[in-house]
Amino acid sequence: MMLEQIKLLMPEIIIATGICTMVLSSSIKIISSKLISQIIAAVTLMAATASAIFLLPSESQYLFDYQVIIDPLTSGLRISSYVIVLIVIFGTDVNEKINQNELFLIELFATLGISIICSAANLLIIYLGLEILALSLYTLVASNKHSIESTEAGMKFFILGAIASAVFLYGISLIYGTYGTLNIHEINSIDSTNTLETQIALGFLLCGIAFKFGAIPFHTWVPDAYQGASTSAALFLSTAPKIAAFALLYRILIDGFMAISETWTIMIQVLGILSLILGNLIAISQTNMKRLLGYSAIGHVGFIFLGISTGTKNGLESSLFYVLIYVLMMITAFMSLEVLSSKKHKVELISDLKGLNNSHPWFALIMLFVMFSMIGIPPFAGFFAKWSILTSLIDANMIYTAIIAIVMSVVAAFYYLRVVWYIYFEKTELSISQIGSSSLQQITVSCVGLFLLFLGLMPKPLLDFCTKIISSKLLID
Amino acid sequence: MNILSTIIFLPIIAALFIILLGRTKVRSGYNLALLVSFVVFALSLYIGIGFDPGLNQFQFIEQVNWISSFNIQYHLGIDGISYPLILLTTLLTPLVILTSKTSPKDKYHQYLASFLILEGLMIGVFTSLDGLLFYIFWESMLIPMFIIIGIWGGNNRVYATVKFFLYTFLGSIFLLIAIIYLYFQTGGYAITDFHTIPLTMNEQVFIFLAFFLAFAVKIPMWPVHTWLPDAHVEAPTGGSVILAAVLLKMGAYGFLRFSLPITPDASAYFSPFILVLSLIAIVYIGLVAIAQMDMKKLIAYSSIAHMGFVTIGMFVIFGLDNSLIHTEIKSLAMTGAIVQMISHGLISAALFLCIGVMYDRLHTRQISDYGGVINSMPKFAALMVFFGLANAALPGTSGFVGEFIVILASFQINPWVAVFAATTLIIGAVYTLWLIKRVIYGQTSNQKVEGMTEMTTIEAIPLVILALLVLLLGFWPAPLIEIMSTSVENLVNHIAHSKL
Numbered sequence: 001m002m003l004e005q006i007k008l009l010m011p012e013i014i015i016a017t018g019i020c021t022m023v024l025s026s027s028i029k030i031i032s033s034k035l036i037s038q039i040i041a042a043v044t045l046m047a048a049t050a051s052a053i054f055l056l057p058s059e060s061q062y063l064f065d066y067q068v069i070i071d072p073l074t075s076g077l078r079i080s081s082y083v084i085v086l087i088v089i090f091g092t093d094v095n096e097k098i099n100q101n102e103l104f105l106i107e108l109f110a111t112l113g114i115s116i117i118c119s120a121a122n123l124l125i126i127y128l129g130l131e132i133l134a135l136s137l138y139t140l141v142a143s144n145k146h147s148i149e150s151t152e153a154g155m156k157f158f159i160l161g162a163i164a165s166a167v168f169l170y171g172i173s174l175i176y177g178t179y180g181t182l183n184i185h186e187i188n189s190i191d192s193t194n195t196l197e198t199q200i201a202l203g204f205l206l207c208g209i210a211f212k213f214g215a216i217p218f219h220t221w222v223p224d225a226y227q228g229a230s231t232s233a234a235l236f237l238s239t240a241p242k243i244a245a246f247a248l249l250y251r252i253l254i255d256g257f258m259a260i261s262e263t264w265t266i267m268i269q270v271l272g273i274l275s276l277i278l279g280n281l282i283a284i285s286q287t288n289m290k291r292l293l294g295y296s297a298i299g300h301v302g303f304i305f306l307g308i309s310t311g312t313k314n315g316l317e318s319s320l321f322y323v324l325i326y327v328l329m330m331i332t333a334f335m336s337l338e339v340l341s342s343k344k345h346k347v348e349l350i351s352d353l354k355g356l357n358n359s360h361p362w363f364a365l366i367m368l369f370v371m372f373s374m375i376g377i378p379p380f381a382g383f384f385a386k387w388s389i390l391t392s393l394i395d396a397n398m399i400y401t402a403i404i405a406i407v408m409s410v411v412a413a414f415y416y417l418r419v420v421w422y423i424y425f426e427k428t429e430l431s432i433s434q435i436g437s438s439s440l441q442q443i444t445v446s447c448v449g450l451f452l453l454f455l456g457l458m459p460k461p462l463l464d465f466c467t468k469i470i471s472s473k474l475l476i477d
Numbered sequence: 478m479n480i481l482s483t484i485i486f487l488p489i490i491a492a493l494f495i496i497l498l499g500r501t502k503v504r505s506g507y508n509l510a511l512l513v514s515f516v517v518f519a520l521s522l523y524i525g526i527g528f529d530p531g532l533n534q535f536q537f538i539e540q541v542n543w544i545s546s547f548n549i550q551y552h553l554g555i556d557g558i559s560y561p562l563i564l565l566t567t568l569l570t571p572l573v574i575l576t577s578k579t580s581p582k583d584k585y586h587q588y589l590a591s592f593l594i595l596e597g598l599m600i601g602v603f604t605s606l607d608g609l610l611f612y613i614f615w616e617s618m619l620i621p622m623f624i625i626i627g628i629w630g631g632n633n634r635v636y637a638t639v640k641f642f643l644y645t646f647l648g649s650i651f652l653l654i655a656i657i658y659l660y661f662q663t664g665g666y667a668i669t670d671f672h673t674i675p676l677t678m679n680e681q682v683f684i685f686l687a688f689f690l691a692f693a694v695k696i697p698m699w700p701v702h703t704w705l706p707d708a709h710v711e712a713p714t715g716g717s718v719i720l721a722a723v724l725l726k727m728g729a730y731g732f733l734r735f736s737l738p739i740t741p742d743a744s745a746y747f748s749p750f751i752l753v754l755s756l757i758a759i760v761y762i763g764l765v766a767i768a769q770m771d772m773k774k775l776i777a778y779s780s781i782a783h784m785g786f787v788t789i790g791m792f793v794i795f796g797l798d799n800s801l802i803h804t805e806i807k808s809l810a811m812t813g814a815i816v817q818m819i820s821h822g823l824i825s826a827a828l829f830l831c832i833g834v835m836y837d838r839l840h841t842r843q844i845s846d847y848g849g850v851i852n853s854m855p856k857f858a859a860l861m862v863f864f865g866l867a868n869a870a871l872p873g874t875s876g877f878v879g880e881f882i883v884i885l886a887s888f889q890i891n892p893w894v895a896v897f898a899a900t901t902l903i904i905g906a907v908y909t910l911w912l913i914k915r916v917i918y919g920q921t922s923n924q925k926v927e928g929m930t931e932m933t934t935i936e937a938i939p940l941v942i943l944a945l946l947v948l949l950l951g952f953w954p955a956p957l958i959e960i961m962s963t964s965v966e967n968l969v970n971h972i973a974h975s976k977l
Contacts, residue, residue: 357584357587357628358584361587368620372620375646377616377617377619377620377646378612378613378616378617379613379617383613383616387609387653387657390653390654390657391547391657391660394654394657394658394661395661399654399658402654403651403654406650406651406653406654407647409650410643410646410647410650413642413643413646414639414643417623417639417642417643420623420627421627421635421638421639424624424627424628425627425628425634425635425638459544460543460545460546463544463546463547464546467546
């Protein structure tokens, strides 16, 4: 019995083993190299993905006295996050000086945290996963030791993150005081009245979740962390943790507090609309590419929150679909920046991309794919992401919210178009000549970029995947 | 053989090849682009052999399940309204590609590829019978056009292209909301289902306004026209040609395919409003055109004025009072609108090509820099004068047919509309003939004009072809009218039935 249960946690065990192996290998001088670490990380993640696919459950199953849940959602999110991290690892430049061995180690730790959040069914276990993830991310942001900005961003991120964690923990304690349990399964079954205590507790938990997503007004760390972190670190920071944030939100709000959904849907909706409007408006004035992507991420989170705020199965499916496509777009964007950067020519500002179409037409095209995908223009994946959110909003009769969302996506179009115009329309003497990235990175970014086009033409598999893993009976169709 | 898919995707695939050939093999890229666009034109003519104008339904249907969970189909088909527009598209693309050779261009392979991709997407718009598929083609068209204006345009190209993109994007995204709303009413995205679904007046008004934003910006109607002069002035010659000849027609096509049949009652309700906007376009924008100093801007404003006739023809059928209007008159007005679409497509394309010919020699579009072009380029001047007269709706040219039919029909419905619309015969003549006078005739004031060489064969071929078509449709529009008559009648009958 026990063995059966442990078998279901195979992916986490594999990752933990991988971490230990990497720690050991880096302490032995002869085989300590970044390449070895990269290979270990990649193999670990592939094995974890394989085991997660192999263990794909058809219905939900609780382990360890309702503390851990393995259901289609757990597996689906685990698989997606492993694949995402795998892409990130392929896209990391091992020749870059600031990318030390530890980078891969920290990223594996963070993946373990994400994995735990995806399968947790108890608020304390969720908190455990959250802290593993958060502490890894603080280190990741600050890992560029020679840059003051990186240290500053790490510090800022850490202090704000610590406050958010404290607030989240306080929310958990209030929940325990009200419900007498931390098991989400039991919280859901207790027929609670919608009291002030639960509302406050839920509000605190939401603050924590909103911080993880980087929704306004808990967003201040996002642009600084994206800008301060090295591109490889930002690549991780901006992508995989969003999947964890979705899992967090789903486990707490849907599995736990679906009964009082009218309380939190309105909160999520307000956060979503604020993020959409402010995130996109502030992004217009950005000149730094990473900050621009940071604010654009806030705008995307607005869309994700709007899908969740419908509280319907369609809405959740479309939000998950949006999260996955958002992650793919961000990966391509950050990885392109990393690929195009060289020692001589760091791509930091949008104007650094000037004349890219002359020197590197292929990567210019990939950037064009990403930018139009982010605007939501077909035939790229971003279009179907926006379309699915709009569909669920209209289904839930939230037409005015849908109109706000589309008007803001026109505002967003402006700053994405500016990137395209610098790449295609501006001419410069100082264009990017030599790029110092490895061919593995170049192939990875090309594949992900083309995948955005493919998903825009054939979104069906991913849509079906989302439908399949969002299968909670608590949600209304 | 799936001929519609072939003419959509053949140019797109060819474009990928041309990009792969790269800038070193531009020569073969050009030949390939020319070959493919001619093949597509030939195929679209071949469609005409199998096309039965008398058949009261969509033809050459292709239907495949695309995203089954949302009932989205890859569903194509054509009728008498879309087929002439497809022919217009496939005719103009090879002409544009042919003439593009005369002015040297940076990254020429990307230029050719953009036009081929644009062609495929435009045909896609005219053939889609699935709402979401239509939207996908409609919206993805923005990408090549944005690139065409932005890379190969004039000095102020970035401003113009961003304005073009944001304007049309803002309009068309409301179309998406309306289409999704209709999906929840019908359970699918089939446009033919949208046509038959009953809708309350409130729903119709909401959907009509959403459609209106998308299509009015594209046509463009006054007062959302301001992107067009900028885009036209800055776009390269080929871009202007496609923009004026085909892209503007998409707005009108949208009215025919979406607004009128899906929301007939709301269309009737809003028809006075639209007629007023169209008359403002004809009179006021016509006057604005007179004052222009830039040749391309002048033609751009004249396009807006001419498109006013299209919207009048489509919306005058509801009448302004509640008197009963004979179906034949309604069909006449609608036919006039579509003939005007095709005719304007030919004439404006030709005028932009003419301006391109002059621009390649003198690199200016200012009217004041020219004068006396006839002395150095007599053959070209003859063609330019001919197209000018066609633009001023001289009898015997296609420009006359469309405008005359619309005025004739609207006179029987509401004489006041006809009276105001007919002022174009004066205003249009003023701005076009004055342009011709200042540019072609008169003393050669600019030394450089004397040095202009006569147009080359490559420049002449498209202009001669277009001139012949303008004359043909001017004297014998019957084949065109015959192609669309059944579909127009069908549409008019459909609109006559209230959906309430």
